[in-house]
Amino acid sequence: DIQMTQSPSTLSASVGDRVIITCRASQSVNSWLAWYQQKPGKAPKLLIYKATGVESGVPSRFSGSGSGTEFTLTISSLQPDDFATYYCQQYNSYSEGFSFGPGTKVDIK
């Protein structure tokens, strides 16, 4: 199985801050990585696909980068609606499973 890790696990930030979340894979997943935002009691929402593709309707302050084993999600200027938990997911190979990272909670500083 491919193991995914995220850092930090919790991040305290203020409105307007630039936020960077890192996701690492235990082996290369090429660019087959997605990022999701989840709020309490809600289903996750797709933000980024194929490492850098921004899903339709997602604000331009969200961006993704990376390939291979290291990836980042950047929020250029944190907005009140962005306080949530963020997950990465690799989808490189069905035989390896499509594992998620443990999540990064972004809360108010």
Added chain:
Amino acid sequence: QLQMQESGPGLVQPSETLSLTCTVSGDSITRSSYYWGWIRQPPGKELEWIGSIFYSGATYYNPSLKSRVTISADTSKNQFFLRLSSVTAADTAVYYCARRQVGHGVDVWGQGTTVSVSS
């Protein structure tokens, strides 16, 4: 607009089989290049991919759950199903059905259904 709705028992006895249905409206589960799958989230924990069924009918399962999972579909009703056998308390979770396009992330999710495993 595509909508996905999970249904099934909210309580399952230990060692029994968990069975859930996902009803899809606004799209066909036979549409080319789409996967239809199940993802779960235990209380306070991370998301876990369970498995998927491709539009062609091919199935793919999480290696750690493969021995207990079956995903199938009824194309006439535009539904797909999850069966998870020999459940334990560790299978207590919110179960989501979801859609993914080839090369894309999971772009449509059901609202989720809570399943508890308890006697």
